[in-house]
Amino acid sequence: MRQTIGMICAHQPRHLLRIVPLLALILGASALGAALPGGGVVAAGVAPRTVEVLPITPCSEINKRKIIITRTSIGIQGAVTTLNYRTNQWAISVLDPMYRLSSSYRPTGLVAITWRGVLSPKGGYLLKREAADALNAMFTQAKVSKISLKILSAYRSYSTQVATFAKWVAQAGLQQARKYSAIPGHSEHQLGTTVDLGSINGVAWSNPRFPTSATALWLEANAYRFGFVRSYPAGSANIALSCYGAEAWHWRYVGKSLAYEIVCSAQVPRIFLWARQNGGDRVIGPACDSLTPPEGYVLPSPSVTPPASDVPSESPADSPSESPSASPTEPVASPS
Numbered sequence: 001m002r003q004t005i006g007m008i009c010a011h012q013p014r015h016l017l018r019i020v021p022l023l024a025l026i027l028g029a030s031a032l033g034a035a036l037p038g039g040g041v042v043a044a045g046v047a048p049r050t051v052e053v054l055p056i057t058p059c060s061e062i063n064k065r066k067i068i069i070t071r072t073s074i075g076i077q078g079a080v081t082t083l084n085y086r087t088n089q090w091a092i093s094v095l096d097p098m099y100r101l102s103s104s105y106r107p108t109g110l111v112a113i114t115w116r117g118v119l120s121p122k123g124g125y126l127l128k129r130e131a132a133d134a135l136n137a138m139f140t141q142a143k144v145s146k147i148s149l150k151i152l153s154a155y156r157s158y159s160t161q162v163a164t165f166a167k168w169v170a171q172a173g174l175q176q177a178r179k180y181s182a183i184p185g186h187s188e189h190q191l192g193t194t195v196d197l198g199s200i201n202g203v204a205w206s207n208p209r210f211p212t213s214a215t216a217l218w219l220e221a222n223a224y225r226f227g228f229v230r231s232y233p234a235g236s237a238n239i240a241l242s243c244y245g246a247e248a249w250h251w252r253y254v255g256k257s258l259a260y261e262i263v264c265s266a267q268v269p270r271i272f273l274w275a276r277q278n279g280g281d282r283v284i285g286p287a288c289d290s291l292t293p294p295e296g297y298v299l300p301s302p303s304v305t306p307p308a309s310d311v312p313s314e315s316p317a318d319s320p321s322e323s324p325s326a327s328p329t330e331p332v333a334s335p336s
């Protein structure tokens with residue numbers, strides 16, 4: 001089933017058409033922003049670090065930046081290519097309105113998966129094998145709990161995101177589009193590890209009640225056990241730190257250990273990954289006691305954490321190819 005792709009979050013794929021009209025439209029409505037110094041973001045529950053990590057630029061400052069549009073590209077002023085994504089450390093790559101993937105990046109090891117989470121050549125969605133295997137296991141376990149999950153969107157190429165963003169701009173204007181859709185290159189869906197999930201029989205993802213539906217609550221409680229984390233949690237404080245509105249359907253695969261640590265830290269993934277990407281120590285948060293660590297999990301020692309400069313930035317494992325996604329607040333109209 002390669003269709004459900006029509007309606008999802010900000011990052012929906014669809015009509016690859018009108019890029020040119022889109023550019024024209026955007027050019028006419030452009031946004032001017034201020035340059036930004038890197039402000040500080042302090043998350044609650046952060047323990048003292050032995051490695052000094054510079055604070056990530058606040059979303060409030062990034063979102064004031066100008067969108068630069070040419071005949072062939074769309075980008076955010078001052079955007080920077082994120083680290084690690086071409087390596088086997090792709091799980092810690094920060095993607096937000098500032099950090100992006102290369103437009104030519106296409107993840108390696110993509111496999112087909114059906115909307116029901118079954119790995120099959122007939123599947124209409126693509127994910128990196130690790131994420132696909134984990135998702136399949138999660139779908140199976142969810143079913144045991146009477147939760148029927150379905151995939152709404154998975155890997156999205158850079159060009160797909162261009163079309164998605166263009167659609168949002170045409171529909172709601174540039175400024176609104178920024179809130180609900182990732183600029184091409186900035187979407188986690190381009191990593192090949194991120195999915196939008198909904199319910200087969202339950203509340204639709206676009207329904208305002210979805211976040212409190214049995215499906216969403218099951219994911220909130222269990223997704224980390226399969227290696228998935230929710231990138232855009234609800235609540236104004238979290239939204240201010242993730243740079244996009246709440247998305248109860250958007251889940252990124254980072255592996256079981258990292259997912260456990262992220263949920264345990266009670267930090268939004270963007271903040272946690274920034275620290276990890278820059279060699280910060282593990283954060284012991286308030287939620288640890290109630291979580292189940294992965295089998296064989298060993299608490300990482302701060303002294304073993306490699307400084308940022310030691311993190312491989314160009315190693316094998318992943319090879320180049322494409323990029324983008326995003327996500328913002330509850331879908332207003334009907335994202336797609």
Ligand SMILES: [Zn+2]
Nearest residue numbers: 009011196250
């Ligand atoms: Zn998404």
